[in-house]
């Protein structure tokens with residue numbers, strides 16, 4: 001029998017009597033259903049177009065205008081996920097996803113994530129869940145040792161690590177620490193003089209962090225890189241920029257060096273950059289968001305040579321380390337610098353453990369107060385795979401990237417744009433492959449030969465960029481793969497990033513065939 005509640009809506013009895021949001025038996029039943037749903041998703045993921053094909057606003061047209069007043073069964077909700085949400089997904093777990101940098105998943109990472117959602121503890125300080133804090137200090141040391149980070153970055157030395165959400169946060173926190181350390185020496189009035197350095201390849205996270213940290217917009221330096229250094233930051237260019245800034249009365253504060261840039265996975269030379277920075281008393285942060293993971297393999301560790309001269313180092317375990325989003329591991333040599341900048345001490349959080357100074361209170365190592373128990377998923381990944389299998393996982397991606405690189409090199413219409421460092425290949429259709437129209441130079445009188453040449457080359461590059469852009473769009477429209485692009489040194493390059501959890505050689509070979517087919521089609525229409 002239906003009853004009306006106080007505002008006249010019908011009450012659904014079955015839901016009222018079953019109104020325990022954590023009813024253990026319902027949890028078990030629905031939880032199993034969800035695991036089955038996801039297992040089927042992984043089985044089917046290759047059937048969906050990799051890049052979502054919906055138009056902006058698609059979902060509002062499909063869903064009701066407001067929250068249902070009465071509860072709906074999980075079965076109905078899951079049906080809607082299948083019908084309305086999945087079409088609006090770009091399938092990051094598809095083996096045909098070669099875009100950006102991957103966001104790898106694993107059963108281990110997923111189960112750790114589940115546990116953390118299940119316990120749902122808030123480990124802002126030690127007493128709020130000692131295991132959350134202590135496990136985090138242990139796994140960051142484990143991972144730091146796997147990377148052969150100097151002891152000075154680990155808790156077992158005088159440093160320490162923290163799991164944050166993303167690199168953006170890690171950079172902002174370290175920049176805030178560096179800023180406050182410097183301002184305590186030169187006086188807070190001088191904040192307008194502080195200068196932040198990166199290269200023109202540094203992730204936009206740095207510029208955002210500088211803005212939020214109150215660095216004057218005119219004092220952000222994106223030092224130019226060139227193809228001659230494969231778009232790595234040159235210590236000489238950095239030094240001459242610093243000298244100019246000092247002459248102008250400014251104060252060099254912070255350098256963000258990158259191991260594995262987003263556009264081309266270039267590696268900045270840490271050793272010599274840290275040397276330059278040291279001469280000026282600057283803080284160096286090393287952003288190894290993507291490529292840092294690979295450095296647990298001895299053959300890639302050399303990319304971190306010189307990290308001992310840096311102040312902080314971070315990588316995203318959610319990118320290439322099988323740990324679900326989000327999990328940015330940040331290590332610092334001087335945790336007290338972070339803590340001085342970020343700590344708060346409200347009365348309601350006071351406790352004996354904190355006062356004993358024998359514990360880590362992670363709220364003082366990050367932006368937010370509340371924090372998730374992220375260490376669980378990383379711990380599950382480290383234990384379930386072990387160093388051996390983690391290395392094997394990343395090496396297999398590097399091998400597949402080499403395979404793709406070899407295929408590109410065999411087709412004379414294409415070139416590799418920059419040397420490959422890890423598992424990402426930047427390539428493009430060459431200008432000469434385009435059945436170049438003869439440059440119209442006869443009526444441009446008075447130009448020196450070199451001038452002509454330059455104009456012609458720029459035109460060729462321009463139309464080559466257009467063709468590559470067209471090619472990429474046509475590949476992605478097919479729905480069979482998804483790749484993205486970068487523009488470096490005015491060249492539009494297609495990025496082929498290998499690293500999806502489920503990727504196999506056959507996917508890489510299929511992707512290359514697809515590129516060739518679409519290139520043939522585009523080049524034939526283009527030369528008509």
Ligand SMILES: *Cc1c(COP(=O)(O)O)cnc(C)c1O
Pocket residue numbers: 101165166167168169203205258260261262287288289290316328
């Ligand atoms: C992905 C990436 C970032 C940004 O990472 P978020 O965790 O999304 O903030 C920064 N730097 C590099 C080199 C990256 O590859």
